[in-house]
Amino acid sequence: MKKTSSKILKAKKAKKVNPAPSSKKLGSTGSGVKKPISKFLKRVISKISKKRLKKEPKQTELVLQPLSSSVPLGVLREKVAQETTLLDRKCPTGLTAVKEATPGEAQYDLPVNYGDNRIVILPRDPWWLHTYWDISQSKINEVISSISDYDQEGLAWILRVYDVTPKGMASPGGIKGFSSSGANSFFDLDINSLVNNWYINVNQPEREWCVEIGLKNHLGKFFPVARSNIAKTPYFGISSQTDEEWTLPDEEYYKILGVLDYGKSSGERQKNFEQYFRQQISSPAASWGISSLSTQQQRAKDKFFLEVATELILYGKTEPDAEVKVEGKKVKLRKDGTFSLRYALPVGDFKFEVTAVSKNKKHKERKAPAVKRYDK
Amino acid sequence: MEKGYLALILHAHLPFVRHPEYKEFLEERWLFEALTETYIPLLEVVDSLDKDGVDFCLTLNLSPTLCSMFDDELLKARYLNYLNNMVELTELEVERNRFNPQIYKLSLMYYHRFTRVKKKFLNTYNQNLLLEFKKYQDKGYLEIITCAATHGFLPLLSINEQAVRAQIRVGINSYRKFFSCEPKGIWLPECGYFEGLDKILKEEGIKYFILEAHGVLFSRPRPKFGVYSSYYTKEKIAVFGRDQESSKNVWSSIEGYPGDYNYRDYYRDVGFDSDYDYIKPYISPDGARISTGIKYYRITQAGPHKEPYSPEAASEKAAEHAGNFMFNREKQVEHLYSILGRKPIITAPYDAELFGHWWFEGIQWLNFLIRKVAYDQNTIKLITPSRYLNIYPKNQVVAPSPSSWGYKGYNEMWLDGSNDWIYPHLHRAQNIMMEAAKKYGNPDDIRVRILNQMARELLLAQSSDWAFIMKTGTFSEYAKKRTVTHLGRFYALENYLEKSSVNYEVLEDIEKKDNVFPEISYSAYHP
Numbered sequence: 049m050k051k052t053s054s055k056i057l058k059a060k061k062a063k064k065v066n067p068a069p070s071s072k073k074l075g076s077t078g079s080g081v082k083k084p085i086s087k088f089l090k091r092v093i094s095k096i097s098k099k100r101l102k103k104e105p106k107q108t109e110l111v112l113q114p115l116s117s118s119v120p121l122g123v124l125r126e127k128v129a130q131e132t133t134l135l136d137r138k139c140p141t142g143l144t145a146v147k148e149a150t151p152g153e154a155q156y157d158l159p160v161n162y163g164d165n166r167i168v169i170l171p172r173d174p175w176w177l178h179t180y181w182d183i184s185q186s187k188i189n190e191v192i193s194s195i196s197d198y199d200q201e202g203l204a205w206i207l208r209v210y211d212v213t214p215k216g217m218a219s220p221g222g223i224k225g226f227s228s229s230g231a232n233s234f235f236d237l238d239i240n241s242l243v244n245n246w247y248i249n250v251n252q253p254e255r256e257w258c259v260e261i262g263l264k265n266h267l268g269k270f271f272p273v274a275r276s277n278i279a280k281t282p283y284f285g286i287s288s289q290t291d292e293e294w295t296l297p298d299e300e301y302y303k304i305l306g307v308l309d310y311g312k313s314s315g316e317r318q319k320n321f322e323q324y325f326r327q328q329i330s331s332p333a334a335s336w337g338i339s340s341l342s343t344q345q346q347r348a349k350d351k352f353f354l355e356v357a358t359e360l361i362l363y364g365k366t367e368p369d370a371e372v373k374v375e376g377k378k379v380k381l382r383k384d385g386t387f388s389l390r391y392a393l394p395v396g397d398f399k400f401e402v403t404a405v406s407k408n409k410k411h412k413e414r415k416a417p418a419v420k421r422y423d424k
Numbered sequence: 425m426e427k428g429y430l431a432l433i434l435h436a437h438l439p440f441v442r443h444p445e446y447k448e449f450l451e452e453r454w455l456f457e458a459l460t461e462t463y464i465p466l467l468e469v470v471d472s473l474d475k476d477g478v479d480f481c482l483t484l485n486l487s488p489t490l491c492s493m494f495d496d497e498l499l500k501a502r503y504l505n506y507l508n509n510m511v512e513l514t515e516l517e518v519e520r521n522r523f524n525p526q527i528y529k530l531s532l533m534y535y536h537r538f539t540r541v542k543k544k545f546l547n548t549y550n551q552n553l554l555l556e557f558k559k560y561q562d563k564g565y566l567e568i569i570t571c572a573a574t575h576g577f578l579p580l581l582s583i584n585e586q587a588v589r590a591q592i593r594v595g596i597n598s599y600r601k602f603f604s605c606e607p608k609g610i611w612l613p614e615c616g617y618f619e620g621l622d623k624i625l626k627e628e629g630i631k632y633f634i635l636e637a638h639g640v641l642f643s644r645p646r647p648k649f650g651v652y653s654s655y656y657t658k659e660k661i662a663v664f665g666r667d668q669e670s671s672k673n674v675w676s677s678i679e680g681y682p683g684d685y686n687y688r689d690y691y692r693d694v695g696f697d698s699d700y701d702y703i704k705p706y707i708s709p710d711g712a713r714i715s716t717g718i719k720y721y722r723i724t725q726a727g728p729h730k731e732p733y734s735p736e737a738a739s740e741k742a743a744e745h746a747g748n749f750m751f752n753r754e755k756q757v758e759h760l761y762s763i764l765g766r767k768p769i770i771t772a773p774y775d776a777e778l779f780g781h782w783w784f785e786g787i788q789w790l791n792f793l794i795r796k797v798a799y800d801q802n803t804i805k806l807i808t809p810s811r812y813l814n815i816y817p818k819n820q821v822v823a824p825s826p827s828s829w830g831y832k833g834y835n836e837m838w839l840d841g842s843n844d845w846i847y848p849h850l851h852r853a854q855n856i857m858m859e860a861a862k863k864y865g866n867p868d869d870i871r872v873r874i875l876n877q878m879a880r881e882l883l884l885a886q887s888s889d890w891a892f893i894m895k896t897g898t899f900s901e902y903a904k905k906r907t908v909t910h911l912g913r914f915y916a917l918e919n920y921l922e923k924s925s926v927n928y929e930v931l932e933d934i935e936k937k938d939n940v941f942p943e944i945s946y947s948a949y950h951p
Contacts, residue, residue, distance in 0.1 A: 154930075156912020158849055168851060170580055171826070173834035180848050245844060277583060280619065282826035282834055287646040294648035294820040300763055304650035305641070353728070359520070359699060375522070390520050390702060398523055 161244065163187075167261045167276040174253030174284035179207065180245035181261050183273055191263065191273050202266030205241045209248055210234040212278055213256045236264065253284040285322050358421055362400055363388035369407040374400055393421045428652075428757030428768040429807035430797065431664070432790075433634060435611050436463065436776035437487035437575055439889035439906075440940045444498055448709045451902055455493055456506040457717055460541050462780035463553060465787045468544065470560050473794060480565060480794045483808045484776070485611035486557060487571040488598040489887070492940045494553050495602070507542040510717070513706045514538050517694065517718060526732040530720045533735060554602050561603060567808035570599040570607035570630075573941065577838045577888035579618040579826060580847060587854040587886075588621065590948035592628045594883060598941055608810045609633060611773075613888050614837070615666070615829040622657035622824075632662035632809045634773055639827035640665025647822050652760050652768035654813055655822045663824050664809050669756065670772040673749055674786075681745040682783035685723045686737045690782060692721040692730050719784075742785040746792035747800075754803040769812050770804075830892075842900075843891040849911050850886060856918060857882050861949035870926065875946035877931065878917045880938050885910035913938070 163184030170178045192200070210231035239246055250257060257279055262272035286305075296304070366372060368385035379387050391398075399418040405411070438458060443449040473480055486494075493499050514535035521528040549556050560566040572578060573594035581587045592610070599607045609632040610625065617639055625633060632654070640651050640663060647655055651665030673680050695707050695716040708714045721730035722738065753770055760768040779786030797806055830837035839847070857878060864871055885907055893903035913934050920926040
């Protein structure tokens with residue numbers, strides 16, 4: 049299901065970004081390399097910023113209220129105490145005064161990147177990893193300046209994905225002292241250098257992975273810029289490994305799983321079970337989560353519709369201290385003696401007997417409007 | 425003698441939503457609606473079971489953020505406002521529907537419901553639901569388990585182990601404060617598990633956790649009893665796997681019980697159906713129509729035509745479905761008992777809010793089910809995970825599979841194009857928090873306050889709810905804003921430490937707004 053011809057799934061965000069006007073190759077001649085790269089990257093960064101920040105101000109620093117009353121921590125307690133005393137003494141509504149001074153609606157923003165030269169991988173499922181990276185311009189310059197002029201030809205960004213699963217049953221955490229030559233195997237992915245994250249189809253559950261981001265030249269020589277943590281893809285499938293003390297025959301075992309008619313050989317059953325399972329866990333009904341609190345109304349969108357209903361408003365006024373009843377039920381009066389009632393009005397005849405009695409019970413009034421609702 | 429056990433597990437959680445800076449805030453309604461429709465009705469069921477002397481037990485997870493909101497004075501006051509407003513609306517509804525007998529009856533039902541809930545909340549429970557839940561745990565009916573502090577999805581935070589530890593430790597501390605004992609089990613947020621989590625759980629004193637079915641089924645080596653037994657990880661923490669069959673009966677809105685045509689329709693609501701001017705005071709403060717909880721129709725059929733709801737017919741259905749559920753579990757247990765050579769446990773966890781809020785009759789169903797299990801059969805008995813471990817203290821040792829109960833079973837629900845942008849920020853903040861906790865070994869009071877508040881902001885930003893909402897679309901702007909705001913506050917505070925200068929008013933303002941976990945200690949980030 050997750051097989052694609054290419055090993056790459058572009059992040060959704062990446063699609064929104066227009067393709068770079070120049071090619072991915074970072075330069076073809078030795079002499080002019082450094083400048084084009086940094087210009088190119090600047091453009092890249094500014095594009096990403098535009099996309100991320102959209103309407104927000106073009107800046108990468110945190111926005112916070114001006115630190116008007118910033119004071120060194122050491123003297124702070126004293127200062128606060130003074131302020132509090134002041135407020136208590138001079139301003140009885142001290143709280144309000146403080147509130148006016150506080151920035152109630154600070155608008156926060158996050159930087160697009162931190163330039164901390166990191167690449168991180170996260171397992172998404174048994175077949176896919178997610179990776180993000182944050183590489184500073186100076187780090188890129190540093191790596192490039194260490195590459196000889198000859199080797200700079202055709203430099204392009206790639207991700208090198210290493211399988212670093214320890215041999216045998218060693219503890220997780222990857223091959224000890226992993227160096228790029230000690231990996232079990234690796235493959236390279238050309239990446240769109242406009243993005244800062246990627247989904248990698250490793251297509252193998254229960255293996256450990258490490259990813260390097262770096263530059264590769266026309267001869268296939270790789271210059272790593274940063275290396276990720278090690279992460280393991282989750283397990284998939286029923287283990288064939290069993291425990292002597294705790295073993296059931298396969299026949300019996302698949303009965304527990306509720307797989308009774310899924311095939312004759314245990315291999316067939318296992319395969320069918322796994323297929324069934326993939327479907328099961330793909331079912332979106334698995335968790336309602338907080339979406340159960342969504343308040344959107346569903347309606348078949350394809351159908352034109354018209355709904356009409358009628359209501360009747362009955363309103364009036366009397367002395368504010370009088371007692372008013374409509375069809376025998378007491379009605380709440382507003383302070384000025386007015387009242388208003390609202391009724392859903394289905395098809396039919398309706399009468400509204402309204403009575404009012406003055407506070408001293410001496411006066412009584414009765415009105416009885418009636419309506420007929422019908423469809424023509 | 426029983427042949428097996430049913431462990432009903434309810435997971436009650438809402439993210440921390442509290443906005444004192446606004447007079448009214450739409451998303452605070454999540455709590456108010458869940459209180460009215462799920463949490464208080466659930467307590468009423470437990471009250472009635474207790475009063476009738478029914479033998480039962482339930483496992484209940486109350487997430488630390490939910491407990492904090494139950495305990496918050498501002499939210500309590502706002503909940504009462506909400507209830508008053510709803511009582512007022514139902515009064516108008518009773519009057520308005522006087523000439524439509526079927527709907528009139530339903531208006532009255534809602535009027536009585538809201539007034540009853542208000543009375544219960546004020547007078548019976550004295551606005552202190554936690555005390556009520558604690559009472560039933562002390563009586564042995566409920567086994568209350570904890571959760572990660574803000575329901576952070578741990579597999580995607582685990583790049584920094586200490587960040588996971590802090591989520592768990594702060595959650596446990598909050599539990600101790602409210603329930604005066606140690607939690608036996610934990611509900612892992614979204615059942616999210618990664619290799620090595622069991623070790624952290626052990627170090628924090630947790631005895632068991634629950635995983636989605638394949639988290640257990642895909643264990644290495646093969647788990648002998650499928651999901652129908654407890655297992656130990658190599659750290660000797662017990663793990664239970666969710667039973668697919670019983671969960672589908674209840675979860676699925678199509679094949680499951682909640683889709684029955686007699687049950688109340690969720691989408692037809694007076695918030696959408698009424699004349700705008702009339703309903704305006706009772707909907708979103710910004711004037712958008714929203715669900716009010718007053719719904720007059722039953723599901724009826726697949727199309728848009730809906731018939732009025734009949735509480736009696738729906739109630740009968742709920743009883744029938746409870747009987748059906750119990751019958752299926754009996755068959756399941758008989759079958760498993762004959763194969764396994766031990767009494768199986770059927771672990772059936774559900775989001776608590778499904779009952780009452782989404783599936784209106786779900787609370788009744790639960791009530792019927794518990795009573796039927798107690799009186800109408802002898803094959804199954806209700807149990808809690810810790811009691812099962814008392815019966816079967818010896819278990820196979822397995823390594824559970826990293827997994828979750830979310831869409832597609834692993835991490836994708838919280839890691840895709842809509843929400844993956846949060847992780848670089850969260851991971852970086854986690855590292856900064858840990859370094860700061862290490863760096864300021866013996867800080868003065870003000871630095872302690874700043875560090876504690878940084879911990880709160882980080883935890884709040886880590887709530888899995890934000891990533892989930894970004895993915896599902898509804899309220900996604902709010903979720904983004906929460907993530908950015910908490911991280912923004914986190915960095916603002918960090919800046920104070922860096923510069924050794926503080927804007928005291930800003931600090932106080934942030935403390936007042938994000939006042940979750942008052943007992944927090946930033947040392948949770950110190951290994």
